[in-house]
Amino acid sequence: MIISSKELVRIEGHGKLIIEIENGKVKDVKFRVLEPPRLFEAFLIGRNIEEVPYISSKICGLCGYSHALCSVKALEKALKIEVPIEVKVLREIIEMMSVISSHIIHIFALSLPDFINVNNFSELLAKNGEIIKEAFSLKQEIDYLLRKVCGDSIHPINLIPGGFSSKITMEKLNELRGKIEKWIFKASSLANKVYPLLKVDEEFRRSGLYASLISKEYTFYIGDMISINNEKIEVSNFKSKVNEKFSSDSTSKKAFIHGKNFMVGALARLNLNNDKLSSRAKEMLRELKLKLPSLNPKLIPLAQLIEIIHCLEKILEYLNELKSVKYIREVDLTTIKEVKKKNYGVGMAIIEAPRGILYHEYEIRDWKIIRTDIITPTVQNIPDIESSVKTILSQYEINDLNKVKKHAETIVRCYDPCLSCSTHVVIVSQRHKVN
Amino acid sequence: MKKIIVNFYSLAGCEGCAVQLLNLITKRLDLLQYIEFNQFRLIGFNKEVNECDVAIIDGSIVNRENEEKVISIRKNAKTLIAIGSCATLGGVQLATRFIDIRKAIEKVYGKNALSTIRFNRVKPINEVVNVDYEIPGCPVEIYELERLLIELISNAEFRILQKSVCFECKLRENACLLDKGILCLGPLTLGGCNAKCPSIGAACYGCRGTFEDHEINEFIKIAMNKGFSIDEILNKLKIFMEEVIKEIDNK
Numbered sequence: 001m002i003i004s005s006k007e008l009v010r011i012e013g014h015g016k017l018i019i020e021i022e023n024g025k026v027k028d029v030k031f032r033v034l035e036p037p038r039l040f041e042a043f044l045i046g047r048n049i050e051e052v053p054y055i056s057s058k059i060c061g062l063c064g065y066s067h068a069l070c071s072v073k074a075l076e077k078a079l080k081i082e083v084p085i086e087v088k089v090l091r092e093i094i095e096m097m098s099v100i101s102s103h104i105i106h107i108f109a110l111s112l113p114d115f116i117n118v119n120n121f122s123e124l125l126a127k128n129g130e131i132i133k134e135a136f137s138l139k140q141e142i143d144y145l146l147r148k149v150c151g152d153s154i155h156p157i158n159l160i161p162g163g164f165s166s167k168i169t170m171e172k173l174n175e176l177r178g179k180i181e182k183w184i185f186k187a188s189s190l191a192n193k194v195y196p197l198l199k200v201d202e203e204f205r206r207s208g209l210y211a212s213l214i215s216k217e218y219t220f221y222i223g224d225m226i227s228i229n230n231e232k233i234e235v236s237n238f239k240s241k242v243n244e245k246f247s248s249d250s251t252s253k254k255a256f257i258h259g260k261n262f263m264v265g266a267l268a269r270l271n272l273n274n275d276k277l278s279s280r281a282k283e284m285l286r287e288l289k290l291k292l293p294s295l296n297p298k299l300i301p302l303a304q305l306i307e308i309i310h311c312l313e314k315i316l317e318y319l320n321e322l323k324s325v326k327y328i329r330e331v332d333l334t335t336i337k338e339v340k341k342k343n344y345g346v347g348m349a350i351i352e353a354p355r356g357i358l359y360h361e362y363e364i365r366d367w368k369i370i371r372t373d374i375i376t377p378t379v380q381n382i383p384d385i386e387s388s389v390k391t392i393l394s395q396y397e398i399n400d401l402n403k404v405k406k407h408a409e410t411i412v413r414c415y416d417p418c419l420s421c422s423t424h425v426v427i428v429s430q431r432h433k434v435n
Numbered sequence: 436m437k438k439i440i441v442n443f444y445s446l447a448g449c450e451g452c453a454v455q456l457l458n459l460i461t462k463r464l465d466l467l468q469y470i471e472f473n474q475f476r477l478i479g480f481n482k483e484v485n486e487c488d489v490a491i492i493d494g495s496i497v498n499r500e501n502e503e504k505v506i507s508i509r510k511n512a513k514t515l516i517a518i519g520s521c522a523t524l525g526g527v528q529l530a531t532r533f534i535d536i537r538k539a540i541e542k543v544y545g546k547n548a549l550s551t552i553r554f555n556r557v558k559p560i561n562e563v564v565n566v567d568y569e570i571p572g573c574p575v576e577i578y579e580l581e582r583l584l585i586e587l588i589s590n591a592e593f594r595i596l597q598k599s600v601c602f603e604c605k606l607r608e609n610a611c612l613l614d615k616g617i618l619c620l621g622p623l624t625l626g627g628c629n630a631k632c633p634s635i636g637a638a639c640y641g642c643r644g645t646f647e648d649h650e651i652n653e654f655i656k657i658a659m660n661k662g663f664s665i666d667e668i669l670n671k672l673k674i675f676m677e678e679v680i681k682e683i684d685n686k
Contacts, residue, residue, distance in 0.1 A: 009481045012450055036447040036497045037554050042539045043530035048670070054640065055674070058527045058573065061451025109457065109478050120479030121460070122467065136461035143458065151635040153458075154451040154574040158635045166636035330636055334616040420449045 003401055007034065008409060009120075010110040012062050013419025017408055019393070026393040029386045031412065035419040044372050049075055049364060050160055050333055056360070056374075057155040060421045062105065064155040065098035065146070066353035067374075067421075069221060070360040075161045078347030078364045079340050086325045087163045089318050092221040093176075094149060094156070095351060096311040097142050099220060101153070102354035103266070103304040104139040106416040107194070108132055111301045114410040115198055128197070134190050138183055145176050162331035169327050177319040184312050188280055191305050195288060198305065200298040206391055208295050208384070209262035212269040213352045218276040218310060220352040227272050228257060229293075235350045238359055244379065254383045255375060261383035263295055264356025265415065266303035278313035281306050297388050297414040304354075304416075341367045353377050355416055376421040385415050436469065439588060442487040443475040444508060446501050447557075448494030448526060451574040452519035453477045456491070459577050459584075466581075469588045485511040489587060492560055493575070495521040495528060498553035502563055509564040514587065517560040518580065520573035520642045520675060525557045527573070530673050532557060568593055572628060573642035573675075579627060595627050597647040600639050604630035612638060613661050618671055622657075623649045623679065641675040651682045 005017040014034040020027045040059055044052065056071045057064035069091055076083060108131070109121060118124050125132055143153035149172060151157035158165040214232070215223030224235045233241060244253045256262070271293035274285060284306050290299065348361040356377035363371035389408045398404055445453055457478060460466060472480040473487055490512035496502050509515055520526045531539075536554055560566050570579045579595070586593040600621040604611075612619040612633050620641040621633055632639050645651075658668050672680055 006481075007476065009476045010479045012477070014445075036494075036501060037552060038447050038497065038526075038528040039531050039534075039536070039539065039554065040528070042534050042536075043528070051640075051674075054637070055527055058449055058451075061449035061454045061574065064449065064451065105454070105457065113479055118479075120472075120481070121457075121475075122472075122480075124479075125464070125467070132461075133464070140458075140462060151631050151637070152574070154454060157632050157637045160637075164636075 003405060005405060005409060008412065010113065010413055011417055011419065012060075012421075013417070015412075015417065015419050017389070017405075017412055019389070019404065019408060021398055024398050026390055026398065029390040029393070029408070031382055031385050031389075031417075033382075033419050041372050041374070044369050047369050049079070049367050049369065050337075052362070052369060053159045053161075054155075054157070059374075060418060061154055062102050062418055063098065063353045063355065063358075063421065065095060065150075066351060066358050067360070068156045068159045069095055070349050070351045070353075070358050071362070072159050072161050073221070073349035073351060074347040074360040074362050075364070076347065077349060078345035078362050079161055079336075079343060080345065081162050081336065081340075083163055086322060086328055088222055089322060090149075090164075090168065090328055091159075092219070093315050093318050094146070095221040096315055097146055099352075099354045100308050100311050101139055101142045101146070103308050104135050104142075106354070107198075107301045107304055108135040110416065111413050112194075112197065114406075114413060115301075131190065131193055131197075134186070135194075138187055138190070141179055141183060145179060148172055148175065160331060160333055162333065162336055164328060165330055165333065167327055167330045173319060173322060173327075177316065180312055180315050180319065184280070184309075184316065187312055188284075188309055191284060191309055195284075195302060195305060198301050200296065200302075204296045204298070204392060204395075206295045206388060208387070209257055209260055210268035210271050210293065210295060211257070211262055211264055211357060211380075212272045213350055213357065214272060216276075218269070218273040218278075218314070220311075224350070226350060226357065228262065230272075235348055235359075238348070238350060239361075239373075239375075242375065242380070244375065253379050255380040256383060261387045262380065263297075263384045264377050264380045265300060265354075266307050266356075267294065267297070267300045268356060269352060270303045270306060277306070278310045278317070280313055281310035284309060295388070297385075297411050300414045300416065337367060343367075348373075355418055355421075356380060376418070378417045378419065378421050381415050381417060385412055385417065438469060438471040439489055440473055440487045441470050441475070442473050442485070442490045442508070442512065443477075443480075444490065444492045444494075444504070445476070446492060446494030446504070446522070447497040447528065448519065448521040450477065450493065452493035452522075455574050455577055455580060456518075459580050462577070463581060466584060466588075470584065487512050489514045489516060491516045491518060492522050493517075493519045495526050496558040496560065496563060497528065498555050500553060502558070505560055505563050514567045515560075515564065516568045516570070516583065517566045518570045518575040520571055520644075522560050523569045523571040524642075524644050524675055525559045525677070527674055528557050529675065529677055532677055533673055570595070571625065571643040576628060595625065598626045599646050599649070600624040600626045600628065600630050600633065600643070602626055603628070604633045604639075606630075607634055609634055612636075613658065616662070618658065618663050618667060620671060620676070622654050623651065623676065638671075640671065645676065645679055649679070651679050652684050655683065 057068035359375040625646040
């Protein structure tokens with residue numbers, strides 16, 4: 001027997017879950033992505049380099065910042081441009097802000113309803129209105145600050161190879177510092193109210209692989225090394241480890257490490273970096289008594305909550321480090337273009353998007369893109385989603401199909417899959433392999 | 436007061452406009468006194484009722500499936516609104532009109548994939564059905580969405596003033612990017628965004644489409660005088676402004 005969900009609600013994009021049951025046992029689980037394709041890779045070819053961050057951010061409305069930042073990081077490698085440390089630090093800050101914004105949507109509007117048994121945003125407001133209002137007022141503040149620094153809260157405007165296209169004044173950085181400082185205490189008390197709601201009682205043990213970017217700090221942007229469980233590999237070797245497969249029933253590919261599924265995202269990051277958390281986040285982790293490493297997807301929203309607190313504290317710390325810098329100057333792209341217009345190069349970069357490892361690779365010649373390859377977090381997570389739904393369901397007697405369905409959907413949503421992303425890059429790597 | 440029943444649909448796009456609608460609702464929770472969502476998948480509304488007072492669409496049409504869906508949405512909605520660059524203009528993926536799609540898919544996936552990957556021609560909603568209101572922009576501006584919803588609630592008329600991004604940019608006293616060697620489409624583009632891109636040192640890509648009195652041939656003359664080649668100009672127009680290319684004199 002096959003149970004197939006309708007198009008799933010409360011996830012980014014269009015997707016469906018198909019569960020195959022044989023003799024009362026779960027035989028197979030498939031997560032089908034139904035998102036219509038947009039063929040980004042095809043029209044990025046031939047584009048000018050400075051247009052790539054702008055265009056690639058349009059892949060996703062939830063993690064547009066991550067695509068733009070990952071593309072500038074990769075393009076700078078291809079162009080062999082060194083950027084000043086203050087630019088890197090400000091990009092780290094920006095990426096953390098966009099992670100906070102995305103996490104708030106996921107925890108509070110998409111996943112929380114499963115934990116407190118409501119269906120939609122109105123019911124959510126009726127049941128936990130105060131918490132939701134508080135969470136979204138933090139999001140509004142973060143979005144306001146993103147607009148101040150980068151022009152727009154969904155798709156950043158001023159990120160270009162070399163730095164920022166506009167001067168970032170001390171005044172702006174001070175406003176950032178003041179607002180973030182005010183929110184640290186408020187967000188901690190909000191988190192204390194939320195985590196009892198997200199608490200997971202049942203024990204769920206599952207072994208497997210998990211991966212994230214690593215650095216001296218709990219990093220989202222800076223760094224060129226990833227860790228798979230505890231094996232460290234260079235970003236340039238990422239593709240030799242990770243292979244992708246395409247199946248015709250879905251508009252997304254799936255990524256594996258040596259044929260095995262692996263987890264990326266907040267919980268994978270927490271598994272690998274928890275010793276580097278900020279003090280309040282560490283405190284929270286202790287109180288929650290989470291046993292790490294864990295691959296229980298139901299803990300992902302809690303891991304995201306810990307990351308929100310961590311990011312707020314770290315942003316403040318980084319802003320204090322930037323105090324000695326009077327301002328961050330704008331980059332004169334026409335001069336860079338003049339010097340580099342005949343260059344050839346290949347550049348690859350990884351950053352931590354809200355949902356995990358994001359990989360961008362570009363081959364350039366004469367200031368134009370000649371090849372791209374993008375691997376998104378959700379492409380990496382889909383096999384892990386299928387595997388954990390299967391494992392978790394196999395622990396239950398299958399007698400109430402609706403219960404099975406609800407349980408399975410809850411797990412999918414915990415991963416926060418982003419199907420716009422997973423679809424729009426389907427063809428990119430395929431193209432690469434054909435070439 | 437009777438609530439307005441709203442259905443929200445996403446086609447091919449990034450769902451950034453859906454996020455903007457969520458941003459608006461969380462900023463103006465009072466709007467939920469006047470609006471009821473039957474369908475808004477992102478935040479869990481999934482009532483299987485297609486009839487509605489207002490249907491809002493983000494994303495563009497890329498295949499027959501999308502096209503059929505839009506036709507059925509139109510049939511069931513008293514008022515149809517398209518929001519964002521994808522729904523109103525086709526979006527960045529409009530650039531696929533300039534590549535051979537069959538060839539691209541075939542080359543990439545092999546011949547078999549032509550039946551599984553459904554991608555025909557990128558179309559804005561107004562190319563298939565009649566649209567009552569459009570708000571362009573990538574993403575849609577929250578304040579314009581807010582104004583439109585409020586005017587629908589109070590039965591007033593919603594209009595976007597026909598002025599250019601260039602006009603708004605001058606009001607903000609920004610130095611002209613065209614003079615700095617940056618190809619900016621502000622002189623062609625419909626304002627309303629408060630010139631947010633040129634104000635932060637980045638070119639306007641024309642995500643809001645053209646305003647009524649735009650002068651493409653005049654713009655090309657000026658841009659070429661400032662040292663931009665016709666290829667550069669056309670290349671930039673191909674992102675959001677395919678329509679305007681047809682208006683260029685072939686001199």
